[in-house]
């Protein structure tokens with residue numbers, strides 16, 4: 049379906065080029081041909097605007113991350129090697145001549161000043177700085193690209209071309225936030241649910257997440273740990289392959305991409321915007337959100353830096369394609385063909401992961417009882433369910449492409465399954481599927497082919 053969209057867009061663009069080319073022989077191959085039809089013009093404008101927003105727009109959240117938490121003070125002392133170790137990624141195309149210098153070892157990656165130069169060139173994914181005259185950061189803001197994009201390591205580990213929509217499973221969000229000198233606003237919110245909590249405990253919670261995880265609901269419900277004492281944070285999901293899906297996020301009932309984008313922009317990134325959701329007034333489920341009235345955030349239109357960005361951001365998100373695996377490289381084609389029969393037949397995966405959307409058309413969520421797993425994370429969502437996760441691009445995580453070896457795999461919302469083999473074995477056991485080992489292996493190859 050999304051591939052059709054892409055094919056259609058390409059077809060329309062090619063058609064447009066053909067029409068323009070035949071109209072004017074002066075055009076050369078490398079001149080950009082702009083579409084002329086209103087729908088195509090709008091589509092291209094929305095894509096470009098949405099891409100800029102996704103990559104670079106802080107929505108004014110510097111007032112929170114920089115001016116209040118003073119995260120920039122920590123970044124001012126951060127060397128590029130430390131930044132890379134925290135999982136921050138560097139866009140090689142924004143580096144210009146600096147890329148060569150890095151390759152030839154001419155840049156001191158243990159000098160914090162080099163990090164500031166990278167941020168100044170907008171090369172550190174998701175980190176947007178404002179600078180003093182002496183080159184130090186005056187304040188800093190964060191964007192969507194921080195967690196939902198990575199790089200292809202074309203220059204070095206952590207330095208390469210941008211891959212928008214790919215979850216950054218190396219990123220230690222908790223470690224980065226914990227480095228901010230002032231956590232008082234976070235402590236203050238959490239005290240609504242946990243009156244005795246202090247900054248040291250909040251730092252410990254943030255540092256417990258580890259790479260590839262973030263807790264989007266922590267400041268709504270104050271639940272930092274699962275009943276068995278594990279961090280309540282979830283895996284960073286991909287932001288590609290999402291068109292045609294109704295519900296998003298791991299847990300069900302929050303809403304569509306456009307809903308979640310608004311929530312993230314205002315409540316998580318803390319941009320200057322407006323967000324309305326009266327479900328957050330449910331004090332039993334969301335004690336913090338209800339008391340702080342997070343479902344009723346409103347700023348005057350002339351100060352709102354989120355709302356006007358939502359249409360193009362939505363459009364861009366839906367346009368991000370899931371990466372396509374290559375037969376013989378990423379999966380075994382014969383085994384995958386056999387696995388397709390298992391997927392729709394004996395294993396009945398297609399009941400929920402509906403071909404070719406890989407989630408259900410409609411209300412794509414299931415109760416913990418249906419999933420035969422515990423309810424902890426589901427109970428943090430309005431619907432008390434788990435959303436049927438899409439499956440396109442699974443091979444990336446199975447192979448650990450563009451991520452550190454220790455961070456690969458990690459399937460399900462908390463990353464409980466290290467490999468697809470583990471996922472399949474668990475379904476086999478939980479749902480009593482009676483799959484033979486060869487059937488399970490074929491199913492894994494099929495999953496890698498999606």
Ligand code: HEC
Pocket residue numbers: 190191192193194195196221261262263264265282283284285286287290295296297298299305308309312313317361365
């Ligand atoms: C600090 C890391 C972080 C940042 C920054 C971030 N997100 Fe997310 N995003 C997450 C996590 C974690 C989830 C999963 C939340 C859950 O399921 O509870 C998520 C979920 C999503 C989803 C749902 C994906 C799916 O599985 O269907 C979308 C869409 C999304 N984010 C968009 C955005 C946009 C747009 C921005 C910028 C405005 C953004 N995110 C910024 C961490 C982040």
Ligand code: HEC
Pocket residue numbers: 298299395396397398399400401414418419434435436437438439442458459460461462468471472475476491495
């Ligand atoms: C009853 C509906 C249902 C059925 C049947 C089902 N799934 Fe799932 N699947 C889900 C849900 C819901 C999730 C998300 C679980 C979570 O949030 O942790 C999921 C997650 C997954 C994931 C992890 C995705 C990720 O990004 O981490 C994989 C892989 C997967 N399913 C494969 C399968 C396979 C293979 C089968 C058949 C053996 C199957 N599923 C059957 C509902 C279902």
